Every structure is written in structure tokens, then in C-alpha cells.
Amino acid sequence: MYPEYMMKSIEMVEKTRPQRLELAKKHGKQVFPPMNEKEREIVLNRFHPDYKKESRSEVRVGVNKGEQLTTEVADLLESYSRVDPAIFDLNKADYDTDVLVIGAGSAGMAAAITAGINGSDVLLVTKLRIGDSNSMMAQGGIQAADQKDDSPVLHYLDVMGGGHFDNKPDLAKALVNDGPVAIKWLEELGVMFDKNQDGSMMVKPGGGTCRSRMHSTRDYTGAGICRVLRDEVYNMPDKIKYLEFTSIIELILDDKGQAVGVIAYHLETRQYSIIKARSIIIATGGFGRLHIRGFETTNHYGATADGLVIAYRAGANLMFMDSVQYHPTGAVYPEQILGFLCTEKIRTMGAQPVNIDGDLFVYPLEPRDVEASAFIRECTERKKGIKTPTGKVGIWLDSPLVDQINGEGAIQKYLPAMLRQFKRFDIDIVKYPMLVFPTLHYQNGGIEIDEKGESGIPGLYVAGEAAGGIHGRNRLMGNSQLDLIVFGKRSGYWASERAKIGVKVGKPTMKHVYDYEKEVSALDIPRKKIAPIILPDYIPDHVKVKQKTTEYFGTLI
Amino acid sequence: MSEKQKMVKVFIMGEAYDVPEGSTIVMAMEYAGYQLKRGVGCREGFCGACATVYREKGDYKLQGGLACQTVVTDGMTLAQIPFVPAEKPIYDIKNLKPDIDTIKALFPTVFRCVACNTCTKACPQEIQVMDYVQALKRGDIARAANLSFDCIRCGLCALRCPSEIVQYNAATLAQRLYGRYLAKKSPELADRIVEIEEGKYDKELEELEKMPREELSKKYYAREIKLK
Missing domain, CATH: 3.50.50.60 (FAD/NAD(P)-binding domain)
Structure with missing residues (x-):
């Protein structure tokens, strides 16, 4: 269950819910004006993590040498083979x-x-x-454009505009x-x-689609x-x-x-x-x-x-x-499911993102990068996010609206995985909203x-x-x-x-590997930096010290 | 998780470790120093790789769960299940009938069910496993497919079943039979495929493919949004 101080914000959400439900009944999905080209550009430039200077670095080896890549990717590529x-x-x-x-x-x-x-x-x-x-x-x-009011042409426009x-x-x-x-x-x-x-x-629709084709x-x-x-x-x-x-x-x-x-x-x-x-x-x-x-x-x-x-x-x-794609709605609370996916389908079925005061602040179905950036703006510049006991911050995804819009039992029937996921940690998403923040989702x-x-x-x-x-x-x-x-x-x-x-x-031949490694060693990168890393390493530092593996970048499986 | 956090004692395959309170079983094992290969997967409860058995302190019961979804408790003893040896019959979905004879031929063990409900109690997804097994016994493929839908194939049901039924593989068959044979077909889908095969959209798509960025952008922002 949510701690008491978070319940206070939830009361605000409950207070604004009837008006927001009316809005949905009157305007369907269009409960908030979608952003135009200029507005999208501004929110992306200022708040999307990709647009921060340190998010990108020049890759110094290989075919794309000299290009700016996601920093962690450039870093991963500047590495040696696992074996000779x-x-x-x-x-x-x-x-x-x-x-x-x-x-x-x-x-x-x-x-x-x-x-x-x-x-x-x-x-x-x-x-x-x-x-x-x-x-x-x-x-x-x-997605697939198989509905009468849809066509591959409209789908094409959505794909290109989204990208x-x-x-x-x-x-x-x-x-x-x-x-x-x-x-x-x-x-x-x-x-x-x-x-x-x-x-x-x-x-159902999806973020950035002009027809329902999900x-x-x-x-x-x-x-x-x-x-x-x-x-x-x-x-x-x-x-x-x-x-x-x-x-x-x-x-x-x-x-x-x-x-x-x-x-x-x-x-x-x-x-x-x-x-x-x-x-x-x-x-x-x-x-x-x-x-x-x-x-x-x-x-x-x-x-x-x-x-x-x-x-x-x-x-x-x-x-x-x-x-990098950050999915707008990753779980922020409880701690055990930090970063877990809260499917976009919750929004396509009518759930609205609202802030600490219970106010709707963005069209719920913008393309993912735009939606995620708007969430980050709400939590940072506008300071309208909700803090968790461990200091994370998020906004509410008002899930109870799903049943109110689609009829009682809709969540149980169409979102059973979500219902189960939160129930395991004593949160009933039919009654209470979910706390979410963008999470790393897709390459x-x-x-x-x-x-x-x-x-x-x-x-x-x-x-x-x-x-x-x-x-x-x-x-x-x-x-x-x-x-x-x-x-x-x-x-x-x-x-x-x-x-x-x-x-x-x-x-x-393995000449390509030798040639590549020559480029890497010319950069004075230590030989212990190997890739592919195969699996992530979540062993805490105090244990790794005893495993004598602290100096490795990848896993040593 | 911060170092200052309250710790609990768990027994991983019998050995004692102090791990942060609130950890899931997967997190606890990693905190102890395990680099997991088996017994871990999506870490979100969707893949069924991390079936686990455990006992809680002072409890005689052997419990099952998903290691990525189960929070450790003080005094818990646990072990991961790396693999479930289970029979999986080979079939050609195109040449089957969605009826009881197919179940009899491919999953004869289903008819050994003694209705003890152990499978249902073992299911971490809270699926009515025994009920779908009973539905299969009656040849009610649709009911079995729907009841078993949320199954993630962790294997705990089959491991506990005294009648040696591999429930989750039978469930997969029921779902595939339902999807292919019993679900009503969508007329719009068939019509659209004919249109595409006849090349109805080729010209327009080719035009868009060659369209300069600015023009395409204008077209995109001007498109009418009509959502059901």
C-alpha cells in the first residue's frame, strides 16, 4: 500500500477524477490538446535524456568512427574480444x-x-x-492496418512521424x-x-497513431x-x-x-x-x-x-x-518493481497521467519520446512530481479511470498482468493510481x-x-x-x-577482429575491457572485492 | 538499495546470508554473490524462468513462487529450480482437430487427473489450473484456452502434480487450437490482405517513400486523428 503522505496526493487525484472522466466521455482520447511540431521539439530538446550533452560521445573505433553515439554504446564498442x-x-x-x-x-x-x-x-x-x-x-x-477506416498509408505516416x-x-x-x-x-x-x-x-490506439490499430x-x-x-x-x-x-x-x-x-x-x-x-x-x-x-x-x-x-x-x-527509447510509464513504487513496464495499453484504455495536484498535464497518447519528456518536465522544472520514501520521483497514472470508462472488470479482463503485478505488492490498480516515471525500454x-x-x-x-x-x-x-x-x-x-x-x-579468417583490436589498443584501453558482456552484473561491490573481479567491465561467466 | 538498510537472514540452498530487507529472491541471491544464469530471466514475472521453492521460518509448508516476484522474509530457506524435465509432444498444428480426441492422443496424462487441486495451489499466477485440466478432459478447448491464458510456463504445476500431467504444455496446445480453429475470423483482415496483394496501396506508398521530408512532415501533422 502507499504510505500516508502519498495518499494525500491520491486524494487530490480522486478529487479531479470525475471532471477528467467527463472530459473522456465527451472527447474520447482527446482529453488534452496534442502537441504541435514546435512544442514537441521544445520538450524533447529540453527534457529528453538523449538531448543532454553527456548522453552522446564520439565512437573512436570501427565503421562509425567519429560519429556521436549513445555514450554507453560507444564505450561498449571500444573493447576487446573475450578470447584471442x-x-x-x-x-x-x-x-x-x-x-x-x-x-x-x-x-x-x-x-x-x-x-x-x-x-x-x-x-x-x-x-x-x-x-x-x-x-x-x-x-x-x-500494430497492423487492417481496419476499414485505416490503411497501410496512414500507418506509414504514423511510423515516419513517430520516428x-x-x-x-x-x-x-x-x-x-x-x-x-x-x-x-x-x-x-x-x-x-x-x-x-x-x-x-x-x-486500440497507441501513442502517436492516428487510427486504432493495436x-x-x-x-x-x-x-x-x-x-x-x-x-x-x-x-x-x-x-x-x-x-x-x-x-x-x-x-x-x-x-x-x-x-x-x-x-x-x-x-x-x-x-x-x-x-x-x-x-x-x-x-x-x-x-x-x-x-x-x-x-x-x-x-x-x-x-x-x-x-x-x-x-x-x-x-x-x-x-x-x-x-534511446525511454518508455513513459515505468513503475517507481514499490521499490521491488522499480523500472518495470506499465504497458501503454493502460493509457490507450483511458488512464490519464496526472501530477501531484491531480491535474492532467499532457495528451496521454503522444509518441513515447514526447510523452516521456513531458513527464520529466513535470517532475523537474515544474516540480509537480510525487516523491517516494527512497527519494525517487514520479507522476500518477490514473488507472481507476480504465474501469470507469470501459465498464467494471475491464482491468481484470484486459490488463491482468498489470493487476497481478501490483497486487503482489499490495496495490490495487482498480482503486488506486500507479506511480510512474520514464524507464529505459528500447534500442x-x-x-x-x-x-x-x-x-x-x-x-x-x-x-x-x-x-x-x-x-x-x-x-x-x-x-x-x-x-x-x-x-x-x-x-x-x-x-x-x-x-x-x-x-x-x-x-x-579473424582478421577483422585483429584489425579492430589494433584500433582499440591504440587508444590505450586496458585489455580487461571485454565485450560482448553477455549478462549484466548485479553483484554488490563489497562482494566483488572478494571475488577479485572489480576491474572487469563485463561479466566473467 | 542503500547499505544502511535493515537486513534479514536467508538460507540460500542451506547457507546463511544477510541480505537487505525487501529484496526479491533474485536480488537476494545476487546480493550474496551469485552471478545467475539459470533461474533468472525477464525479472518482471513474464517468462517463467525463475521458479523457486522455499520454506518460511517455522513453517512446515514447501511453497513455490517466482524468484523475481517473491520478497524474502527473515529465516526463509530457498532454492532455485534450474530446469523442468517435461514431455512435450510434437504435432503439426495445421493437421489437428480442436476436440477431445486430439487431447487424448497428445496428452493422455490429462485424463489421470485426480482433482486434488495441487496444481492450482502451486500456481504463482493464481490460475485455476485444475479447472482448465478438467475442461480439457471434457474437450472444452475454449474454456481451457481462456482459463490458462495467463500461464507463463514456470513448471511449478507439473512438478507438484501427483498424476504426472504437464499442464502448461497441454495449455499451450489448447490456446493454439483455439487461436487457429475456434476463434471467429476477422473479415476486415482478409479483405485488407486481398487489397494489399492486389497492390491497392503500392502507388501511394511509393509516393510517400519518395516524398521530401518537409512535405511528408506537413502531411503527417495535417492527418486526421480518428480513434475508437
């Missing part, structure tokens, strides 16, 4: 496959299934378990045009979308999709083999610069192995566990940008790695791809959060779940086709 690649015999493969998929979230599994159906032998490798990913944790929904028009247009086009087919593909696999009595999709499976949308894909992977043992607790620590190129294999490392048996592949798909997800700018994160334990590191070392170009950029999902390195494909270009510098709600499927399927298909054609493979 010279100790491996690259000609001796422990595994040989048509298509190697790295990462087993929804993008990786969609790719594996597609490549398998297309006739390729697939090896799916993940550093945790099959399905362990950010995909599994997504709550709110998946500040920086997106690669061909990728945005592929995303929206493949949307409805992706939904059908998922439904035929057995995903249980929320529907109306007549079978039509129950759709499809959902309660507030377990990511899980509703990801677990079906996982079951399908298990059902294809003849086509898809898999390795769990296996991290890929380096790519192998041939002397023509094609991706031809990887070095793998088993986290439990600590054995290294060489995997040879005709095509390789990186679907390793994002970077939330780097805790950029010290933010708490909604991300999975494994979100450490491993694929980004190995692809960059091999010469892949990065796009928009200067931008907007990534490895540059084309429409086929192929990177600049022949034979190397990228899908899902690890890919860059689709969303520009800001992704909208529900477009990530869609891109996992669209580009998972595209990369899976084209990787499989490439394997079928049979490309001539040259001599395998």
Missing part, C-alpha cells in the same frame, strides 16, 4: 548448418520457422533459454505493407488475438505471440536444432568479407565451439541492461547488445545508435539492414531490435512486435534462399 581468436582452428567446425539464427526471441524464432519451412536446416542459438527475450515481456500490442522522419523509407514501407499478413500468419499458428463477438479484431492478447501480447512461436520451433525438430545457454562471442568472415560462421561459448560447460553457416541472422535484441544514463529498465536480463558488438567488429554499419537504432533484412556484410542478416533504420529515432508502441515478425520472416526467407543458391565460400 588465434587459438581456434577455423576450418574445424563443430556444427555446420544452412542458416544460423542467433537469439531466440520472436524475431529469431520467426526467422528460424520461415527458413525451416523454406527447406533450410536451421541452427537456433540462444544464450539463455528458447523464448527468453524482450519479446516475451511485451504487453500492449502489435521524426529519419526512418529508412523502404523499411517503413515493408513494415506497414506486411502488417496484415503478419497478423494472419500469427493467427494461423494459433495466436489468440482479442476479438469482438463478430470475430473482428478488438483494436491488436492484443490481453496485456500479454508479447508472450501470446512468443510462446506460440516457441511451441512451433519445438514442433520442427527435423528442420530446427537449437542450442541454449550458448553465447556467440565473435563472427567469422571469409577472405571475401562474407559472414561464414561464428565462435560460440557455452555458459555452463565453458566450452567454445565453431559453427559454420551459409547464412547468419542476428536477432539478439537490444541494450536495456546497459542501464544507459543510470536508468532502470524494462528489459530482459540478457539485453546486453551482444549482436551489435560482434557485427560492428565485423564491419557492419550502425544506424541511429545515438537514440531505436541498430545494425543497418535492407528490405531483405541483410546487413552490409554479405550473408549477415539482422532482425528485431538489433536492426536499425525501421523506426528512425523513436519507435511507436506496437511497431516492435510487428517488426519482429515482418523482418524475422523476411530475413529468414532471404537467408534461406541465399543458403539454397550456394555461395562460394573463401578462407575463414
Whole structure:
């Protein structure tokens, strides 16, 4: 339950609620005027964490050398390989496959299934378990323009506007045009979308959408999709083999610069192995566990940008790695769920963000970067946030409105994960608002791809959060779940086709790693700074002192 | 969590550690010095990787929960479950019927249910597990799919079941059968796919694709917002 002093602010929220409910009944979602271009620009420039000077640093090595990247990303890239690649015999493969998929979230599994159906032998490798990913944790929904009043054209406008028009247009086009087919593909696999009595999709709006096109499976949308894909992977043992607790620590190129294999490392048996592949798909997800700018994160334990590191070392170009998505509504109270995702669906179902006085201060469905910046402004410049007992600050997300607008039981029925999450810590979100503040959520950029999902390195494909270009510098709600499927399927298909054609493979080499490490050592970076880091390290300092590991940047698994 | 915080004593696999009060089991293990690989996942209660068994001080009961969602108490003894060995039948979802015969063929153990309700008591998601198993026994796929929907496959039900049923895998089958066969199809979706395949939007999309930024921006801010 909330402490007494916070209950005082909640009383203010309860006082203004009837008027705000009237507003919602009268104006629908438009309870507050949306910002225009100029207003968006001002709030972003002044309050979005990306726009602070120290948030970006010049990367001094590799393809993007000289560019300003997110500081923690630049820092991660200026690192050495986990092992000296010279100790491996690259000609001796422990595994040989048509298509190697790295990462087993929804993008990786969609790719594996597609490549398998297309006739390729697939090896799916993940550093945790099959399905362990950010995909599994997504709550709110998946966009697709399948409603009568909607079209892929309107969806395209939303994608580009949300991304500040920086997106690669061909990728945005592929995303929206493949949307409805992706939904059908998922439904035929057995995903249980929320529907109306007549079978039509129950759709909601999302931040920055001009139509309601958010499809959902309660507030377990990511899980509703990801677990079906996982079951399908298990059902294809003849086509898809898999390795769990296996991290890929380096790519192998041939002397023509094609991706031809990887070095793998088993986290439990600590054995290294060489995997040879005709095509390789990186679907390793994002970077939330780097805790950029010290933010708490909604991300999975494994979100450490491993694929980004190995692809960059091999010469892949990065796009928009200067931008970070902070989800507006991360939990601030209670302490145990700090940074946890409070799905945008709560706002799409009518919950309003209000300040300490119970006043609504922003249109609830701005694009995420704008909404998050407005929350930060309210808590900092305007000093209208609510402090927790441990000194964190947040604003109220007035969840009781959801039942008042949609009818009693709506939260129970459509937001069961949220209800359960807070109930575990004695807060009933049907009766009381949730305290929220922006939380590190998504890697907007990534490895540059084309429409086929192929990177600049022949034979190397990228899908899902690890890919860059689709969303520009800001992704909208529900477009990530869609891109996992669209580009998972595209990369899976084209990787499989490439394997079928049979490309001539040259001599395998690790020259790219040696060259890269030369650049790193020229900067006097200590040899103990290694990446990929594989997992974050939450062991406290006083224990690390005894473990003799304080000087390492990554984990030593 | 600040160092000055009140501490509680927990027994991780029998060994005593002092950890900050209010820690979840995952946080407590990390505080003790464990670099977790198994028994940890999304850390938000969505992935089912961190099934845990524990006893509270002075209590004879063995309890189950998610390590990322369970707060430690003073005197608690706990252990992570790294993996659940469970049978998972292989099937082709395209060639199944959503009826009781499919359940009989793929999950015969379901019919061994003795209705003891141990599964329901073990579920950290508070799902009515036994009720959905009973629904499966009757061939009521829709009810089983809906009751089991919030399952995150942590495996605690199957580990406690005296009849050796793997409830969560049966639940996955029920959900997939429902999604593919029993849910009414959306006519709008089918219509839109035909339109896209016929290239209805190609020209307009190509125009937008080539449109200069300023023009596109104008079009974006001028678009009508119509939300249901």
C-alpha cells in the first residue's frame, strides 16, 4: 500500500477524477490538446535524456568512427574480444548448418520457422533459454492496418512521424505493407488475438497513431505471440536444432568479407565451439541492461547488445545508435518493481497521467519520446512530481479511470498482468493510481539492414531490435512486435534462399577482429575491457572485492 | 538499495546470508554473490524462468513462487529450480482437430487427473489450473484456452502434480487450437490482405517513400486523428 503522505496526493487525484472522466466521455482520447511540431521539439530538446550533452560521445573505433553515439554504446564498442581468436582452428567446425539464427526471441524464432519451412536446416542459438527475450515481456500490442477506416498509408505516416522522419523509407514501407499478413500468419499458428463477438479484431490506439490499430492478447501480447512461436520451433525438430545457454562471442568472415560462421561459448560447460553457416541472422535484441544514463529498465536480463558488438567488429554499419527509447510509464513504487513496464495499453484504455495536484498535464497518447519528456518536465522544472520514501520521483497514472470508462472488470479482463503485478505488492490498480516515471525500454537504432533484412556484410542478416533504420529515432508502441515478425520472416526467407543458391565460400579468417583490436589498443584501453558482456552484473561491490573481479567491465561467466 | 538498510537472514540452498530487507529472491541471491544464469530471466514475472521453492521460518509448508516476484522474509530457506524435465509432444498444428480426441492422443496424462487441486495451489499466477485440466478432459478447448491464458510456463504445476500431467504444455496446445480453429475470423483482415496483394496501396506508398521530408512532415501533422 502507499504510505500516508502519498495518499494525500491520491486524494487530490480522486478529487479531479470525475471532471477528467467527463472530459473522456465527451472527447474520447482527446482529453488534452496534442502537441504541435514546435512544442514537441521544445520538450524533447529540453527534457529528453538523449538531448543532454553527456548522453552522446564520439565512437573512436570501427565503421562509425567519429560519429556521436549513445555514450554507453560507444564505450561498449571500444573493447576487446573475450578470447584471442588465434587459438581456434577455423576450418574445424563443430556444427555446420544452412542458416544460423542467433537469439531466440520472436524475431529469431520467426526467422528460424520461415527458413525451416523454406527447406533450410536451421541452427537456433540462444544464450539463455528458447523464448527468453524482450519479446516475451511485451504487453500492449502489435500494430497492423487492417481496419476499414485505416490503411497501410496512414500507418506509414504514423511510423515516419513517430520516428521524426529519419526512418529508412523502404523499411517503413515493408513494415506497414506486411502488417496484415503478419497478423494472419500469427493467427494461423494459433495466436489468440482479442476479438469482438463478430470475430473482428478488438483494436486500440497507441501513442502517436492516428487510427486504432493495436491488436492484443490481453496485456500479454508479447508472450501470446512468443510462446506460440516457441511451441512451433519445438514442433520442427527435423528442420530446427537449437542450442541454449550458448553465447556467440565473435563472427567469422571469409577472405571475401562474407559472414561464414561464428565462435560460440557455452555458459555452463565453458566450452567454445565453431559453427559454420551459409547464412547468419542476428536477432539478439537490444541494450536495456546497459542501464544507459543510470536508468532502470524494462528489459530482459540478457539485453546486453551482444549482436551489435560482434557485427560492428565485423564491419557492419550502425544506424541511429545515438537514440534511446525511454518508455513513459515505468513503475517507481514499490521499490521491488522499480523500472518495470506499465504497458501503454493502460493509457490507450483511458488512464490519464496526472501530477501531484491531480491535474492532467499532457495528451496521454503522444509518441513515447514526447510523452516521456513531458513527464520529466513535470517532475523537474515544474516540480509537480510525487516523491517516494527512497527519494525517487514520479507522476500518477490514473488507472481507476480504465474501469470507469470501459465498464467494471475491464482491468481484470484486459490488463491482468498489470493487476497481478501490483497486487503482489499490495496495490490495487482498480482503486488506486500507479506511480510512474520514464524507464529505459528500447534500442531505436541498430545494425543497418535492407528490405531483405541483410546487413552490409554479405550473408549477415539482422532482425528485431538489433536492426536499425525501421523506426528512425523513436519507435511507436506496437511497431516492435510487428517488426519482429515482418523482418524475422523476411530475413529468414532471404537467408534461406541465399543458403539454397550456394555461395562460394573463401578462407575463414579473424582478421577483422585483429584489425579492430589494433584500433582499440591504440587508444590505450586496458585489455580487461571485454565485450560482448553477455549478462549484466548485479553483484554488490563489497562482494566483488572478494571475488577479485572489480576491474572487469563485463561479466566473467 | 542503500547499505544502511535493515537486513534479514536467508538460507540460500542451506547457507546463511544477510541480505537487505525487501529484496526479491533474485536480488537476494545476487546480493550474496551469485552471478545467475539459470533461474533468472525477464525479472518482471513474464517468462517463467525463475521458479523457486522455499520454506518460511517455522513453517512446515514447501511453497513455490517466482524468484523475481517473491520478497524474502527473515529465516526463509530457498532454492532455485534450474530446469523442468517435461514431455512435450510434437504435432503439426495445421493437421489437428480442436476436440477431445486430439487431447487424448497428445496428452493422455490429462485424463489421470485426480482433482486434488495441487496444481492450482502451486500456481504463482493464481490460475485455476485444475479447472482448465478438467475442461480439457471434457474437450472444452475454449474454456481451457481462456482459463490458462495467463500461464507463463514456470513448471511449478507439473512438478507438484501427483498424476504426472504437464499442464502448461497441454495449455499451450489448447490456446493454439483455439487461436487457429475456434476463434471467429476477422473479415476486415482478409479483405485488407486481398487489397494489399492486389497492390491497392503500392502507388501511394511509393509516393510517400519518395516524398521530401518537409512535405511528408506537413502531411503527417495535417492527418486526421480518428480513434475508437
